[in-house]
Amino acid sequence: MINFNEPIDRMGTYSTQWDFMADRFGASNILPFSISDMDLAIPNELVTIMKKRLEHPILGYSRWNHPEYLEAITHWYRQRFEVEIEPEWLSYSPSVMYSLSKCIELLSQEQDEILLFTPAYNAFFDCITMNRRKVLCSNLILENQQYTIDWSDFEEKCRQAKIILLCNPHNPVGRVWQEWELIKIIEIGKKNNCYIISDDIHMDIILEGTFYPLLKAKNYQHNIILLSSISKSFNVPALTGSYVIIPNEQLRKSFQVITRYRDFVNSPAVLNVLATIKAYQIGNEWLSELLDHIKRNLEIVTHFLKANIPEIKLIKPEGCYFAWLDCSELKISSEKLQTLLITIGKVGIMSGRTYGQTGENFLRLNIACSDIKLIDGLNRLKITVEYIKAQKKRGENHG
Structure with missing residues (x-):
């Protein structure tokens, strides 16, 4: 069984998602879940055949x-x-x-x-x-x-x-x-x-x-x-x-x-x-294990949101490796939510507004990563939502 939860450091590899996150989010001290590549190792067979060719x-x-x-x-x-x-x-x-x-x-x-x-x-x-x-x-x-x-x-x-x-x-x-x-x-x-x-x-x-x-x-x-x-x-x-x-x-x-x-x-x-x-x-077996991993990560997202951030609803995907998150109950613009995710949660999640007007109030979370990274990112999302709720409550108390 492949261990897709093994942490892999991608910094210093000219990675768009990791080394150049500031280009997308304006900050480099955040945890990114942005571009559609995976924080997961490729099949060993592909590494082997490429190494052989490079000899x-x-x-x-x-x-x-x-x-x-x-x-x-x-x-x-x-x-x-x-x-x-x-x-x-x-x-x-x-x-x-x-x-x-x-x-x-x-x-x-x-x-x-x-x-x-x-x-x-x-x-x-x-x-x-x-x-x-x-x-x-x-x-x-x-x-x-x-x-x-x-x-x-x-x-x-x-x-x-x-x-x-x-x-x-x-x-x-x-x-x-x-x-x-x-x-x-x-x-x-x-x-x-x-x-x-x-x-x-x-x-x-x-x-x-x-x-x-x-x-x-x-x-x-x-x-x-x-x-x-x-x-x-x-x-x-x-x-x-x-x-x-x-x-x-x-x-x-x-x-x-x-x-x-x-x-x-x-x-x-x-x-x-x-x-x-x-x-x-050779790809069928590797893909089967990959899909099982993504499904487990999707379950993590589902349970975490229900237990910790019920205001955010998961639109359960049938394909791709993204969690499409409905944040409309937060009553905050996509622009403001992005700012707070970066400054308060220290997390980079793609704004749904990137994908057109109908993506307003949504987030696209890339879940093709280790469960450790995913849980870290969800906790950062939780911190952001708690800040939003606290700010609104403070405003209501002073209203």
């Missing part, structure tokens, strides 16, 4: 378009999700967000509208606007502690949209879209001549339910693009590298022309290629 004294240009790499990915989809991916549908990309940016460029014109469900991963907004397209939001509905799609709003806005941008599982709220929901999205998109781009980078982090890749709906492959990577599942974003699945041959060739002949990002980091092959060969 060779030459790190020249590498390739991705070979059977070992392509078959590793198609094998993973076949055995884990029961879907057949043709090897020729695959292309390499330096990152999922790069792939998204290029697909937006290829499939739409400036000022076209890109539809997404909100609250949404904050980089989506930047990717759309920096490509001179318009963000079109369909707000998810929160009912009975679960987010659902407002179908009438979604269908109406699809009439305006050129592209539907999905996130599955949905970051930050943790919904794993069910098969019927995805098929309905596909049907509505087809009726309105929308392309569908699905960011599936968290596809292996499923806590409840079943992940359903859009390409299982075989009748609609022509207008669907899937984006993914091993970076979230196996905690290797520093290796860079991702892949894009494009069944549409013309679109795929256009994408490859851009990556190879215009942007010159078609030569991959060899360690990413090796890690992808190995992870998709």
Whole structure:
């Protein structure tokens, strides 16, 4: 059994989350739960294969378009999700967000509208606007502690949209879209001549339910693009590298022309290629233990909030490794709460406002860490809430 609770010091490793926390929170003396990587060791098999490669004294240009790499990915989809991916549908990309940016460029014109469900991963907004397209939001509905799609709003806005941008599982709220929901999205998109781009980078982090890749709906492959990577599942974003699945041959060739002949990002980091092959060969057992650990951490959050901070409600995630926390009962703005978390609690938790207006009064807590760190962070959140309550009581007594 893997000990995911073993403390690992990440300071001094050029870690975005730890060494550069001041860039995000304005302070460096806090405990961070911010960017979506894990404070957990990667599989030993990945370390071994990368060490072996680094024993060779030459790190020249590498390739991705070979059977070992392509078959590793198609094998993973076949055995884990029961879907057949043709090897020729695959292309390499330096990152999922790069792939998204290029697909937006290829499939739409400036000022076209890109539809997404909100609250949404904050980089989506930047990717759309920096490509001179318009963000079109369909707000998810929160009912009975679960987010659902407002179908009438979604269908109406699809009439305006050129592209539907999905996130599955949905970051930050943790919904794993069910098969019927995805098929309905596909049907509505087809009726309105929308392309569908699905960011599936968290596809292996499923806590409840079943992940359903859009390409299982075989009748609609022509207008669907899937984006993914091993970076979230196996905690290797520093290796860079991702892949894009494009069944549409013309679109795929256009994408490859851009990556190879215009942007010159078609030569991959060899360690990413090796890690992808190995992870998709051996990863099921490691992922099973990882998911058990995340579920235990989620139970810690659930029990801690009920016992210590009942004003904060957990919106239980079905996927991803985030706890989406409803802080609306605190009656304090997201901006003020962030300030107090940093100055009073000495803890860095992502403000829900980062993910759009519908994230106001929420926090996104990364729980992919040791239980020791998680409990420390929750205690710091408790200290902050107790301060807020004390300040309000003091104000009432002086009112």
